Amino acid sequence: MIRVLRQRSERKQRPAAEAEVRAELRRLRSRLPRLTGALATCADGTVLADDAPGVATEEAAALTSAVLAAVLRLADGTGRGTPCELVVRGESGYLATYAAGRSTVLTLLAEDGVNLGRLHLEGRRCAARIGELVDRQAPVPPAPGPAPHSPAPATAAATVPGAAGAPATTAPAPTRAHPSRTAGTAAPTTHS
Template identity: 35%
Template sequence: MSRVDNLNRILRGLQTGSPDVEASALISEDGLMIASALPQHVDDTRVAGMTATLSSLGARAASELERGTVQEVLVRGEHGYAVMLASGSGTLLLALASKQAKLGLLFLDMRRAADDIRKVL
């Protein structure tokens, strides 16, 4: 099994293990898609670029506001959440979750997936 296959398996596992996770992706810090479990109508390139940009802005804000190293970036919209967290080796894990998502469980599941991703990378 290739690394990409393993990464896609981890992303699918995040979605099946967390019923509130609607989609997920692994993105490089410079905005390139590595693996994804996104709906077909979603433009991978745009999602990757936006995720990297938001993560970078979150890191800069945390630094400027003296909050230390950013742990995660959370965007809450009318239809749910977009959560980004560093998953090691210059990668970002993105999860799109429903508005009913329990954030504590979501963060826990994402951290576990990030640990699995680090083992593959």
């Protein structure tokens, strides 16, 4: 129940970042030749912002969410950790998807002759900026832990999702930024 309320709260705050994200997508398309579309979606498959003329963005967002769920299971099952990006090469071009912050995904559509190295460089940079924009608007969920002034039971570790012996839950989208985007930056701290 708390998770559902948190998701609703995040959805209400997303429109504030929508205009900034859309502007970022337009700047990306102007910098990168042969990029035919850009789409920022939420982990649940809803469109946050897009600059993808001629693309059914709602359908693309839903399919991206479904593919990412499968990729997360594959990466987890093979011990590869949380996926940061996914690239698909088709007969007429590329589809590249990048983690953008805690709950957003950037999807890029490009023609076959695109400079793939530059696509990755610009895509990763754009995803980092979009992640910052969206995450700045969304509240950070509190860390799980015992209630204040109550001693933690000896079996608390077994009840935390993902802890040893407890069933791990699969997130619907990547939750970590790409390691190269976070190198050299310290995590923000909060004071109570």
